[in-house]
Amino acid sequence: MRPFASLFLAFFLGACGYLPTSKLADAIFDEGVYVNVELNPADPQNSIFVADTLKEMIISKLGRKLALKHEADDIINVRMANLEFIPLVYDENGYVVSYKAKLNLSFHLVLKDGSEANFNTSGSYNFDISPNSIISDEARQRAIRSASSEAFDEFISAVAIRGYKNGAKHQ
Numbered sequence: 001m002r003p004f005a006s007l008f009l010a011f012f013l014g015a016c017g018y019l020p021t022s023k024l025a026d027a028i029f030d031e032g033v034y035v036n037v038e039l040n041p042a043d044p045q046n047s048i049f050v051a052d053t054l055k056e057m058i059i060s061k062l063g064r065k066l067a068l069k070h071e072a073d074d075i076i077n078v079r080m081a082n083l084e085f086i087p088l089v090y091d092e093n094g095y096v097v098s099y100k101a102k103l104n105l106s107f108h109l110v111l112k113d114g115s116e117a118n119f120n121t122s123g124s125y126n127f128d129i130s131p132n133s134i135i136s137d138e139a140r141q142r143a144i145r146s147a148s149s150e151a152f153d154e155f156i157s158a159v160a161i162r163g164y165k166n167g168a169k170h171q
């Protein structure tokens with residue numbers, strides 16, 4: 001029964017035209033990608049967490065290689081537009097016990113063929129803290145990384161949709 005279910009699922013997804021976002025992105029991005037994350041002077045440490053996460057995503061989710069600017073086929077410029085920690089839940093004494101990290105990123109994409117596009121994305125991450133305490137560095141870093149990953153996923157989806165609509169070749 002299990003092989004039948006797997007075969008059915010594969011046929012169903014293939015028949016309805018499903019393509020993973022990474023496959024659509026393959027048709028848009030070339031092998032070498034340069035990622036430039038502008039450091040926010042007011043918040044350089046968090047900008048570095050965003051930069052590290054985005055570079056990891058280029059490698060792990062897209063399977064692309066990071067390149068130096070002069071060697072890159074495609075360039076992704078990223079600016080951290082806004083990062084905020086929003087209190088979500090208070091305990092009976094009025095202390096915050098749950099936060100939402102909300103991150104807005106602005107992407108400027110320059111492709112090898114010279115075309116350019118701008119995308120604004122956002123990501124968020126909910127997390128708990130102990131009552132009457134501050135957000136630890138570890139919790140802040142985890143929240144920023146998760147929100148960055150979510151914002152990057154939104155960027156890749158937007159790029160893939162735009163590429164698909166513009167007739168990018170895909171397999």
